[in-house]
Amino acid sequence: MTQGRMGASGAPVVSFENVRKVYGHVKAVDGLTMDLRPGETVAFLGPNGAGKSTSLDMLLDLRKPTSGTIRMFGSDPYHAIKAGRVGAMLQSGGLMPEVTVRELVALVTGFHPRPLPVDQTLKRAGIASFAGQRVDKLSGGQTQRVRFALAIVGECDLIVLDEPTAAMDVETRQAFWANMKAEVAEGRTLLFATHYLEEADQAADRIVVINKGRLLADGTPSQIKARAGAKRISFRLDRIDEPFLLGLPALVNVEIRHDLVQIQSSDSDRTLYALLDAGYRPREIELSSLGLEQAFIAITTEDDNSTEDADSTVHDSTVHDSTVQDSAAQRADGYARNGR
């Protein structure tokens, strides 16, 4: 695990200290420790069920940690929330029906100790065009933007968003992040949960990866991608020398099926050059970026093997995690069917 932060300085806006949340025998969050520094935009990245929402719920005082401490601006999260220092948008956050969008935004604006003009909020959230509509008559994407508006009705220091673009189409999503960048340009700290690596990559200057309630990686987007083995190289090779392939530089993972080789690499150029330099002439070379799921397999595999070095060699058969192995197997099947 990577711990300790470089870069931004100052007292932490948010700190998780060995936070655990247990439901029965399920560990939703298992010893999470991290700090958020002022002005950072941090993506909380993980697959569904990784513990992102539970962590954010605890941060926002909607759930109590089983053990550990969460502090916000140096005090209990409850006090920071009641002082209006946090603007938050939850996946599970609902809206009051039977009122218009404007009435709802005006109502919630009235609760804020440092309110901003309602018209301005409507414009910033991109909902001015349907402000007169009733809340219960909106589309999913519109509802999501109204939720966002409620998070920015007042001046706040920290914005917390749980999968903010979930119900949005591509266009709306881009508009959303354009607005969001303007919000954080004023020095606010932003923490958002997502399961899209691309979104984390584009919007965040720091990514915290969690899976099964544990922190797996913490770094800049390029660091995370490097650790995840950012590229997949696949090719066919007649005489396969497995020990040699395992020794290739920047290699994260190798899968071999007959003459088909699939490599995850944190530096595809280096891996490929080394292969060619050794005199191999692979056929049907394909290079592709890894999706988040594969990135997770790489990071989880690495984590399970307790390796600190991103360049270390991990063979597919050593994957401990059964679900990860299953999904890897399913993908391999998919490739076989596609005849690639």
Add this chain to the structure above:
Amino acid sequence: MNSTLALARAEIRRLGRNKRYSIFSVGLPVVLYLVIAPSVKHVHVYGVSYPAYYMIAMASIGAFSGALTGNAQRISQERKDGWVRQLRLTALPANAYVIAKIIASMVITVPSIAIVLLLGRFYGGVHMELWKWLAVGGTIWIGSLTFTALAVALGYRFMPDTVQPMAMFVYFVMSILGGLWFALTGFLAKIGHVLPTYQITRIGTDLISNQSVPATAYLTILAWFAGFVVLAVLAVRGTAETV
């Protein structure tokens, strides 16, 4: 407190726009009174004329149905939808949501009681001093708090699908056995004695007929109210984790 009142105002505005609410808590009692009261002008019940009894009963029906079935369903639905969670993320005090619901409920029951009492006076021919009008209306009004408390308890404890039939069941049992749809006699009246609905009606009729109200009437209502408040507090506390 200002923001709690703002939330209460919004709740009142919503209720005012809700057609179902208006039909059940204002429309239904008014129509029933208009239809039934003239046909029973000379019948006496609980020591008063039937139109006088029926005025109290219908005002109670409207007030209690609004307080119980309306609130329980809404609270449950809004918890499920996450509106209650959303409010917890604002600077609103922790109990503002429940307090606003109670305030809104109290405000919205005033017209449903007042309209039926006015009908009783000008259509049903019920006469009494002004203070008695206020006392009769006030008793029903305060009494409806019992059902608001129960609504909070049900709304916080159960999911919307469960709440609606439960609230309807309680409402019908309480209103029928409490003698709100028709005056009770014999065995049914004995059962009715233990219910707040019956006692609220009887305080009203006793006021009209100049009889002294027995202390047990107040104690019965108070006991139910206290019991429902305890259930409501337990329900709200019990769900603090998940909202």
